[in-house]
Amino acid sequence: MTIVPSLKFDSEHNIIEFDGALISLHCHHYNCGLLKTIEEISQIDGHAVIVETAAEQFFRSFRELLSKASKEMSPDQALQEASELYRFMGFGRLDLTELTARGGIAYGYSSYYVTSWLAKYGRRDTPVCYFTCGFIAGIVGAVFDVAPQTYDVKERQCMMLRHKRCEFVVTKKPNGD
Amino acid sequence: MAIDSRKIIELASGLPMASDEKGMIAAFGVYVVMNYNEFFFKLVSRIITMVDDAEAQAVEQKLYDAVLECGYHTFQGARSSMDWRDLILPMIKTPEDEIHALVAFTNMLGIGYIEVEELIPGKRLVTTVRNAYDPGRYLEEYGPQPRGRCYMFNACTASYMDLVYAAPYPNGMGTFTSKEVMCRSMGNPTCRFVAEIHQLT
Numbered sequence: 001m002t003i004v005p006s007l008k009f010d011s012e013h014n015i016i017e018f019d020g021a022l023i024s025l026h027c028h029h030y031n032c033g034l035l036k037t038i039e040e041i042s043q044i045d046g047h048a049v050i051v052e053t054a055a056e057q058f059f060r061s062f063r064e065l066l067s068k069a070s071k072e073m074s075p076d077q078a079l080q081e082a083s084e085l086y087r088f089m090g091f092g093r094l095d096l097t098e099l100t101a102r103g104g105i106a107y108g109y110s111s112y113y114v115t116s117w118l119a120k121y122g123r124r125d126t127p128v129c130y131f132t133c134g135f136i137a138g139i140v141g142a143v144f145d146v147a148p149q150t151y152d153v154k155e156r157q158c159m160m161l162r163h164k165r166c167e168f169v170v171t172k173k174p175n176g177d
Numbered sequence: 178m179a180i181d182s183r184k185i186i187e188l189a190s191g192l193p194m195a196s197d198e199k200g201m202i203a204a205f206g207v208y209v210v211m212n213y214n215e216f217f218f219k220l221v222s223r224i225i226t227m228v229d230d231a232e233a234q235a236v237e238q239k240l241y242d243a244v245l246e247c248g249y250h251t252f253q254g255a256r257s258s259m260d261w262r263d264l265i266l267p268m269i270k271t272p273e274d275e276i277h278a279l280v281a282f283t284n285m286l287g288i289g290y291i292e293v294e295e296l297i298p299g300k301r302l303v304t305t306v307r308n309a310y311d312p313g314r315y316l317e318e319y320g321p322q323p324r325g326r327c328y329m330f331n332a333c334t335a336s337y338m339d340l341v342y343a344a345p346y347p348n349g350m351g352t353f354t355s356k357e358v359m360c361r362s363m364g365n366p367t368c369r370f371v372a373e374i375h376q377l378t
């Protein structure tokens with residue numbers, strides 16, 4: 001039995017509540033267009049903004065979700081729930097089982113951003129799962145009760161580059177005690 | 178007008194939209210994800226406040242274009258689906274009905290409630306939204322805004338007109354252009370969008 005809650009749709013206002021927060025549905029044309037727009041801005045490190053924003057969001061929302069669980073969870077169980085959340089929201093399949101408080105490696109076996117980018121723009125020669133890097137940083141922070149900025153997450157293999165799976169290396173930043 | 182918007186919302190929101198074994202949600206010819214409204218607000222607002230105004234306006238135009246593609250292709254996927262044919266098409270007697278049906282369909286995506294205020298067939302569509310998420314958050318975080326912030330509704334308003342009155346899909350996108358003439362983030366009581374035939378300048 002997962003702790004990932006079901007959606008509550010308010011048809012009078014067109015809002016969808018998910019664990020007390022509002023969520024919405026967006027297609028790959030928008031999500032890929034948004035990513036492309038951000039990548040084309042020369043004045044900023046757009047990838048860093050995506051990672052930071054996703055990390056903050058999923059740190060906060062997953063911690064909230066864990067706090068409402070009927071029984072306390074082990075880190076392993078919590079990471080499994082995070083994978084289920086990722087799947088439920090349509091981002092793909094993510095294996096977080098090798099992660100600990102010290103970091104580790106996470107594996108992506110299907111990726112919304114890879115699939116979507118291929119469908120919209122075709123293949124590219126750079127990784128594309130920046131959102132997932134942020135998701136993982138936020139989740140690991142929430143599970144081990146440290147700030148999401150504690151971890152650095154880099155995608156070292158991406159299915160966009162014809163690798164068999166996406167691989168995310170999670171390390172503690174030098175000042176991330 | 179033969180369209181029962183409430184019924185369309187009920188029908189559309191009841192359609193199965195769950196992720197498959199790969200964690201993917203495919204519906205109406207597009208890949209869908211659900212994500213927090215706050216995530217999108219923070220991501221976009223940070224980006225446009227980190228760059229200079231000229232770059233911000235260029236980014237805003239690109240976001241509009243991204244949503245236009247989103248709306249144009251997603252709504253086309255919806256109106257060509259079997260579910261639409263079975264459940265919604267019987268209500269549609271005129272192009273204007275189809276505009277109302279597409280607007281109703283939008284009202285199951287969780288982005289706030291959009292309504293038609295005025296429709297001049299083939300020429301002009303005015304929509305309003307009272308409860309868009311982003312404008313209130315812009316006011317809270319950044320204060321009154323110099324331009325409207327509802328890229329989603331703005332471009333969707335143009336996409337309805339492109340699909341119904343412009344050249345048949347996929348050749349009609351961009352025929353209409355929408356402007357957000359009022360936005361709560363600018364201090365207006367509601368957000369209002371006006372789509373008209375695109376004028377080359």
